[in-house]
Amino acid sequence: MHFTPNVNLPRYRVALYGVVVWMTLVILGGFLLDIPRINILEHTARNLYFHVPMWFTMLAASFVSGYQSYKVLKHNDLIHDIRAVEASRLGVLFGLMGLITGSVWARYTWYVGTPIWWNFDPKQSLAAIGVLIYGAYFVLRSSVDDPEKRARIAAVYNLFASSTLPFLLYVVPRQLDSLHPGAEGNPAFSDITHPIMRLVFYPAVIGFIGLFWVIYTQRVRAGVVEERIAQREEHG
Amino acid sequence: MTIHPILQETPQEAGQTGDGAIHTAYDSTWATAQIPEQGPLGSEQYMLAEDKLFVVLAVVLIIWAGLALYLFRTDRKLARLERALEERS
Numbered sequence: 001m002h003f004t005p006n007v008n009l010p011r012y013r014v015a016l017y018g019v020v021v022w023m024t025l026v027i028l029g030g031f032l033l034d035i036p037r038i039n040i041l042e043h044t045a046r047n048l049y050f051h052v053p054m055w056f057t058m059l060a061a062s063f064v065s066g067y068q069s070y071k072v073l074k075h076n077d078l079i080h081d082i083r084a085v086e087a088s089r090l091g092v093l094f095g096l097m098g099l100i101t102g103s104v105w106a107r108y109t110w111y112v113g114t115p116i117w118w119n120f121d122p123k124q125s126l127a128a129i130g131v132l133i134y135g136a137y138f139v140l141r142s143s144v145d146d147p148e149k150r151a152r153i154a155a156v157y158n159l160f161a162s163s164t165l166p167f168l169l170y171v172v173p174r175q176l177d178s179l180h181p182g183a184e185g186n187p188a189f190s191d192i193t194h195p196i197m198r199l200v201f202y203p204a205v206i207g208f209i210g211l212f213w214v215i216y217t218q219r220v221r222a223g224v225v226e227e228r229i230a231q232r233e234e235h236g
Numbered sequence: 237m238t239i240h241p242i243l244q245e246t247p248q249e250a251g252q253t254g255d256g257a258i259h260t261a262y263d264s265t266w267a268t269a270q271i272p273e274q275g276p277l278g279s280e281q282y283m284l285a286e287d288k289l290f291v292v293l294a295v296v297l298i299i300w301a302g303l304a305l306y307l308f309r310t311d312r313k314l315a316r317l318e319r320a321l322e323e324r325s
Binding site for chain 2: 016020023024027028031032043214215218221222225228229232
């Protein structure tokens with residue numbers, strides 16, 4: 001299996017500084033700008049800017065990992081395996097954070113006075129299943145010793161895993177009874193969200209995906225360094 | 237020494253909700269004592285407004301600053317490692 005370590009550093013540097021500035025502005029805007037006064041939600045409506053981007057980021061991570069897995073199978077190059085793993089890892093991290101933030105938000109907003117931290121909302125449960133599907137990817141990887149074989153087997157599984165996410169997170173929940181907007185085929189997000197919230201929400205999505213990209217690139221660089229050291233030790 | 241001494245609960249105070257608040261022995265003195273006459277001054281004028289939302293903002297900004305610092309530190313560490321690897325080969 002080849003290994004062509006290539007990371008676009010100038011582009012990464014731009015992204016790093018850009019994301020730090022961008023996310024600072026998103027945070028400031030998220031707290032300082034007005035929001036419509038909504039019953040029950042009150043200020044928690046601002047969670048829109050932080051909880052929802054977790055899922056957009058997980059989807060983005062799944063696209064990256066799926067694409068890199070395809071590249072593993074096509075080019076037989078270890079760099080794509082490293083990229084697929086790190087993208088999946090971050091996807092799981094953002095997914096977990098999305099689940100936890102959603103659970104806490106719901107508990108103190110719609111389930112006040114009850115001990116309900118998980119209400120088996122379709123989107124919530126299917127998202128958890130999506131995270132588990134990605135978790136199985138890592139279990140699979142740990143079961144194969146040979147790096148080449150591991151890369152190829154894992155890539156095949158990842159293609160399946162990343163293709164399930166759009167259905168689990170978006171298509172199916174919209175058809176079912178749900179606390180989330182857009183349930184039962186109702187108008188989804190765009191029709192019910194006040195314009196001023198979109199001013200922060202869309203940049204927040206972009207910002208979090210940018211943040212994912214920066215951390216992902218850092219982890220890929222670290223993986224490349226590790227692999228280069230490992231290969232050097234092999235060849236003496 | 238405690239700045240806010242623990243209150244002696246009287247039977248009628250315990251659990252009473254006159255203004256909707258819950259009174260317990262560990263309540264801040266603000267719950268039962270005199271409300272200060274003059275309004276907040278200086279930075280408090282800003283931070284205490286909007287149901288103390290800006291306190292949350294401050295917390296989030298501090299966390300974010302820490303994360304950004306971590307990102308920059310990792311970046312520098314990686315650059316150092318990559319440089320060391322280049323020099324070796």
